[in-house]
Amino acid sequence: QVQLQQWGAGLLKPSETLSLTCAVYGGSFSGYYWSWIRQTPGKGLEWIGEINHSGSTNYNPSLKSRVSISVETSKNQFSLKLTSVTAADTAVYYCARTIFGVVRGWGQGTLVTVSS
């Protein structure tokens, strides 16, 4: 049973960079896409982007200019960076495992608040 455990700063000021990391335990790291998804009361669930074990990425076009997802296969970890955050980036951020387009595992979620 795969488990995803995520961590990162929960309070940011406008213009700072959001940084989150997700560790994968108990399952293979290859053969899947590893995603970041966020949830806000106003916009619901929003896919941020994904990466596979070889580092191939896909991003949501609406966030692409500010997003970077990276992978560290030796540690079974992947990370999210979102630059120049604003209040609109306040959300619960989830890491997730995706296979054949289906999200089959979620991290516990991290509430990130952007406030001056």
Add this chain to the structure above:
Amino acid sequence: EIVLTQSPATLSLSPGERATLSCRASQSISGFLAWYQQRPGQAPRLLIYDASKRATGIPARFSGSGSGTDFTLTISSLEPEDFAVYYCQHRSNWPPRVTFGPGTKVDIK
């Protein structure tokens, strides 16, 4: 870009009643649709994938149907733990993108 629309936004029912939730895609997505349940304070949980296949451990009262642009999630007899928000989801291969519907909240009448 594929857009998913869910209806109704809120469904008020009593335990034991049947729930029928709808998800409509802006263009045909064949059978590549998943459904998730989210309870307050929890991450979403996969219920159905490929429109009609139940995920491991999901009770038989949950069923999915549909193809093309119109999909349905049915809960045959609502249990207390089923009152939650339900999302549909699709991943397009080109351009690669994951899309979620806005959700349907099933609450107690």
